[in-house]
Amino acid sequence: xxxxxxEQVKDLAFTAGKIxxxxxxxxxxxxxxxxxxLITDADRASEDFLIRAITTLYPQHxxxxxxxxxxxxxxxxxxxxxxxxxxxxxxxxxxxxxxxxIALLKNTEPVIGxxxxxxxxxxxxxxxxxxxxxxxxxxxxxxTANLKTSLLCTGFPYDMQLKQNxxxxxxxxxxxxxGVLRLGSAxxxxxxxxxxxxxxxxxxxxxxxxxxxxxLVVAEAGGTLSGITKPQFDLHAGEIAASNGxxxxxLLNELNA
Ligand code: IPD
Ligand code: CA
Ligand code: CA
Numbered sequence: 001x002x003x004x005x006x007e008q009v010k011d012l013a014f015t016a017g018k019i020x021x022x023x024x025x026x027x028x029x030x031x032x033x034x035x036x037x038l039i040t041d042a043d044r045a046s047e048d049f050l051i052r053a054i055t056t057l058y059p060q061h062x063x064x065x066x067x068x069x070x071x072x073x074x075x076x077x078x079x080x081x082x083x084x085x086x087x088x089x090x091x092x093x094x095x096x097x098x099x100x101x102i103a104l105l106k107n108t109e110p111v112i113g114x115x116x117x118x119x120x121x122x123x124x125x126x127x128x129x130x131x132x133x134x135x136x137x138x139x140x141x142x143x144t145a146n147l148k149t150s151l152l153c154t155g156f157p158y159d160m161q162l163k164q165n166x167x168x169x170x171x172x173x174x175x176x177x178x179g180v181l182r183l184g185s186a187x188x189x190x191x192x193x194x195x196x197x198x199x200x201x202x203x204x205x206x207x208x209x210x211x212x213x214x215x216l217v218v219a220e221a222g223g224t225l226s227g228i229t230k231p232q233f234d235l236h237a238g239e240i241a242a243s244n245g246x247x248x249x250x251l252l253n254e255l256n257a
Contacts, residue, residue, distance in 0.1 A: 003127065012114075013055055013114045015049065017099075018105065020118050021118045024119075028041040039088065040091060042085055042219070046100060047067050047068060048238060050065070051065065061079070063211065064081050066086065078105070081209050084100060086186060089184055102114045103209075103213040110215065112125075115190075121132060123136075139179070139217075142223050147177050152173060152177050152200045153189045153200075154180055181244065193242050199247055202239075203239070206238055207238070211240050212235055215242065223245060225242050226240075227240070
């Protein structure tokens with residue numbers, strides 16, 4: 001049953017990704033939601049497509065999207081959590097690292113997660129209890145056992161005036177590891193942990209649509225998820241630490257030092 005939905009979701013992500021790719025090669029307009037936080041035509045076009053498609057396929061389900069907020073039946077046990085373009089700043093600079101992120105939650109637990117990078121044509125997918133895949137090949141987290149030989153990734157909030165702007169953590173970890181990258185699409189960053197390209201990732205001030213799909217991909221690839229200041233990972237708490245498991249405690253120790 002879920003396998004069928006997973007294939008549908010991959011098709012949706014592929015088509016939304018094609019929309020983003022087409023916009024990237026055309027002119028697109030940029031609007032500012034905040035001082036740095038922006039939105040383009042591509043965010044809107046991808047989101048419109050996904051909302052229309054999911055509402056047609058599953059009219060009884062609820063949907064939560066970045067731009068549109070909550071739609072559909074609030075009493076439904078199924079909730080789609082969607083970021084139609086994760087990595088808008090990269091997109092606006094025509095930097096080819098961004099994604100479409102789609103998760104399906106049943107009774108608040110992610111059961112399907114799909115993250116698609118339309119430029120690299122990389123489709124990350126996971127189904128609860130069944131595994132995680134990159135372009136249909138099973139993926140696993142890395143085996144790196146210490147911070148010294150780890151390559152990490154993180155992100156920073158749009159509003160750098162926030163108390164937890166992550167700069168001090170970055171400074172502490174960048175000198176203890178092989179590097180800490182900031183690539184700019186949290187959904188894709190998480191999938192890079194899942195397939196072993198990164199050994200760990202953390203970020204504060206994220207939204208459910210940044211994390212829902214990627215977190216399931218990490219968990220199903222054998223990775224470890226947690227909060228940073230709180231022990232448990234909570235989709236609505238804004239913070240996430242994700243790793244191959246082997247470096248998790250060392251990473252948390254540094255983030256809470
Ligand atoms: C952003 C990206 C980025 C992260 C930001 C998010 P958006 O999402 O995931 O990597 O650092 O905190 O807001 O705005 O490009 O969808
Ligand atoms: Ca996002
Ligand atoms: Ca977005």
